Structures are given as structure tokens and as C-alpha cells.
Amino acid sequence: MKESNSLLKSLKNPTVRAAYIFILPSLILIFVFRILPIFLSIWISMVDFSISTPISSKFVGLENFREAVKDKYLWDALKNTAEYSVGTVIPGILLGLIFALIISEGWFKYSGLIRSIYFIPVILSTTIAGLIFSWLYHPSFGLLNYILSFFKIPPKAWLGDPILALPCVMIMAVWKGLGYNITIWTAGLLGIPSEYRDAARVDGCNWWKEFWYIRAPLLKPVLLFLTVLGFINSFQSFEAIYVMTGGGPIYKTRVIVYYLWQNAFQWLRFGYAAAIAWLLFLILVSLTYFQFKMYGKEEGL
């Protein structure tokens, strides 16, 4: 009672009223499209969802989750997602570091221009990037097979090959994301005062020792940032697979979100798809927690 009185009183204050009016549109939108859906999603994941009469969907408790844990296709999708994530995030981060180390050296000219060039694929849509690579990988007329023919390597059906398809998508993703990794690493490297390096040099450290003992420890937060964000994003990838392989051949490139999308929007199994979404959320939370934990251990926290 007292609180609502003070709220009413403060609403008489024109600046307070203005502030509420300023945040109100955002607040309503965020409530309707971000907060309410969280609770709806919990409910949907626990019913056998009926599209025609959602309200009378039958409550099934954790049945969708039980089915998910036993679903061989979901496990396959999880395995593909993990492979895809490890195979894009880690090479991307390492290559990014190598290039960032070179172009952030004082003697390197045109580093700004080089960074811009590496950044161009980042702003390209995943759709276009995926289509360009599909064309490069084309089994009959693709440039890749042509180039390999000089090395006497017989043509392959890259994206049509169950073993090669996922790595082919991964190569596209590394190509597309490299400029991002370089940018973040460069920002980290340029943030280290040059006095640290100079002092190490004066003390007779060679380049490698100086990097490993002086700069590498200072770059750990950058590494954490890139791995955490990299895994969160790559575990949610959908578009590259949708454009390049459609999950095939024989489901070998079907990732979690693609499987979720199929369940929801092709097979109209909304309840099951919502359960998969929550499992994905749990995986993301545990992955992030695990990475912070590893980082804390390294730091002795």
C-alpha cells in the first residue's frame, strides 16, 4: 500500500513520468516477444501440442524430454553440431591469432587495409557465402575440382559426400569468420602496452618467449571471449546448413537447430521442438560454465 502510494506520488513528478514513457514501448515489446515466450515455451515443451486447439493440448509432463534423450537422430544432430563447432571455432581462433600477431607488428605496413579485406566475408550474409561455396564445390563445374585436377586428384562430390560435406561447410564458416577473430585478437594485442615487450626484449627474451610469457597470459580474457561467443554462436548455426546441404547427405550435416526447425515447421511437432530448444539452452549454459571454470582454474581463481 505504502509502496504503491509512493509510486503514484512519483508518477506526479514529470521527469519520472517521462522516463516511464520512454521505456514503456521497449518494455512492452520485450515482455511480449521475449519474456512471455520463455514461459510459454516451458508450457509448450510439456504438452503434446495441438496446432488447431493449442489451449486443449494434452499435458504430458517430461515426455518430450524423455523422447529427446532417447532420440537417435537428436544425438546424431548433437554430434554433428559438436563437430561443426569444434571444427570452426578452434581453427578460426588459431588462424585469427596468427594473422593478428603478424599484422599488429610495428613493421607491418597496410595493416588497416589488410584487416578491412579480411573483414569483408564477415559482412557477407551466410546465405550468399554458402551459395558461393556451393558453386566452388560444384561436383561437375566447380572451381575446386578444377584446381585439384592439376594435382591429379579426381573430382569429388564435396557437399554430396557423407564424410566430406560437414568439413566443407566448416571451411566456409572459418573463411567467413576469420576477419572477426583477427579483429578481436588485434584489439587485444594493441591493448598491451609496448613497454612490456620492450622490457622483455631488453632482458634478452626471443620473440617466442616474449609472446608466451608476456603477452599470452594477458590475452587469456580475449581467448575466453572468443571461445565462449564462438561456441554459443556455432551451436546455434542453421543458415549455412540450410543453404548448403539441407542436413544431408543421409543426415550427416544435420545440426541441432536444423533438426529443431524440421520438427517445428516441417513436421509441426511444436512440443518436441520446444523441448529440444530447452535442451540446447542447457547445453549452451553448461558449455559456457565449463569454459569459465577452465579459465578460472588457469587463473588460479
Place this chain on the structure above:
Amino acid sequence: MNRKIGVVSIWHGLLYIIVISGAITMIFPLLWLLSTSFKTYDKTLHWPPELIPNPFYPRNYADVLSIPLFARAILNSAIYAIFGMLGTVFLASLAGFAFAKYEFPGKNLLFFLILSTLMIPGQVTLIPNFLILKTLGWLNTFLALIVPGLGAPFGIFLIRQFALGIPSELFDSARVDGASEFRIYWQIFLPLCIPAISTLAVLEFLGRWNDLFWPIIVTRTPEMRTVQMALTLVCRTLYDIIWNQLAAGMVLAFLPVFILFVIFQKYFVEGIALTGLKG
């Protein structure tokens, strides 16, 4: 001494070669796209492939634009990206301003609530959002494309962080002079906030122009397709893709983003660095 310098410059030369070959690898697929877009259909099926298109065939651009649904898709994407960007920037800057520069009951709680929604991945809210839009009867309209994205927690956060660095005296003195609160926002806050707003604007535009996932979910009819969707569907025969035409379509779809990147590079890099990549 000379020898040492020689070794160093060999090293430097080698590292230059590595970085430049990397840069060529980055650019080459785009050059190949450009080259394909100027080829005749026969030449895309030609073996060996040619880097320089001969004959030079710019008709592909006219051909792809004359596909009514492709031209429509470009228009749809422009509407989706521009209105989504303007709306988000307006609402997020209003809210960010209020969270940074006003005192009101519940401020911290509300801010925390808004930020905490960032932890929930989009897949969790995807299905309920689809159903909400279905219930509202908004599916397959621009409302479904644009409105759900207008409440932008990250945008509010970005603007608020920037606004915290602006001295409050500027607003107080305007208030003493009798300016209305909205005028303070519009005439004093917004101009000061341009760096943060530019970063956010670029990010919001790019995200929507390049988006494929959300349009796939909420659009139904060919007339509502966005350009990225159209690219996955047009220029196809039953068995294969008409690559030269599609390449022209892709160049057209990338051109606006590329031009903006050349002009506003700083904001692109800043914005994307802040939020990470999606794929």
C-alpha cells in the same frame, strides 16, 4: 650485422606472403562470384572454367532483376531492414536514455530484467513467438518481420552505456530553460549519442538485411520473401541452378551492404565486434 638484417627481411617477406595469400583467399570467392555474374550460361558449364568472362555478359543483371519476385524481394528486404533499424534505434535510444539519465522506482530491477533476456537463445522463444504472431494474425506480414525485433535489450544496453558518459548538466540546464523531456531527448541527447547510434544502426540494418532464419519462419507466400530467401529459391531449374543469373542476384544483394561497409567501416567493425557472429 648485414646478415642479421637479411634474415629479418626474409622473415618479414615470408610473413607478408602469408598474410597476402590469406587476403587473396578471402577475396577470391567474391571475385569468382563477380566473374560468374558476367558469364553466359554456357560458360558456367564450360570446362576448364574461365576467370575472365568471355564473352562479357552483363545481361544477367537485367535478367535477374526482371524476375518479379526477386525485385520484390529486394524491396521487402529494404523495408524489413530500414524500418526495423529505425524503429529499434528510436525505441532503444529512448529507453537507454531513460535508464542512464533518469531516476525512477524499479529502474534497476527493470534494467536487470531486460538484460537477463539476452541469456535466452532465440530458439527457446522461437515457437511461442511464432504462435503469438499467428494468434495476432500477423504471419506473412511486415508486422511479423519487424515488430518482434523492435524491443532490443542489447541496443538499450549499448545506448545506456554510452549515455552514462554524457554529463547530466547538459540535460538539467535545458530543463531549467523549460524544454520538454522529449525535446531534451530529441535535440540534445540524440546528437550527442551519434557514435553509439551509428554503431547500433549499422548492426540492426546488417542483421536484418542478411537475415534468413526469421523470414523463413514468419513468411509464407512468395510475395513476402526477403532477398536472402529469394536467393535460395530463384534461378533454379528442376536439376540445377542457373549460376550466372544467381551470381548476379548475389552481387546485387551484397552491393548495398558493401557500399555501407566502405562508408561506415568503423561502425561495422565496432558493432560486430561487440556482438559476435551468427551463422
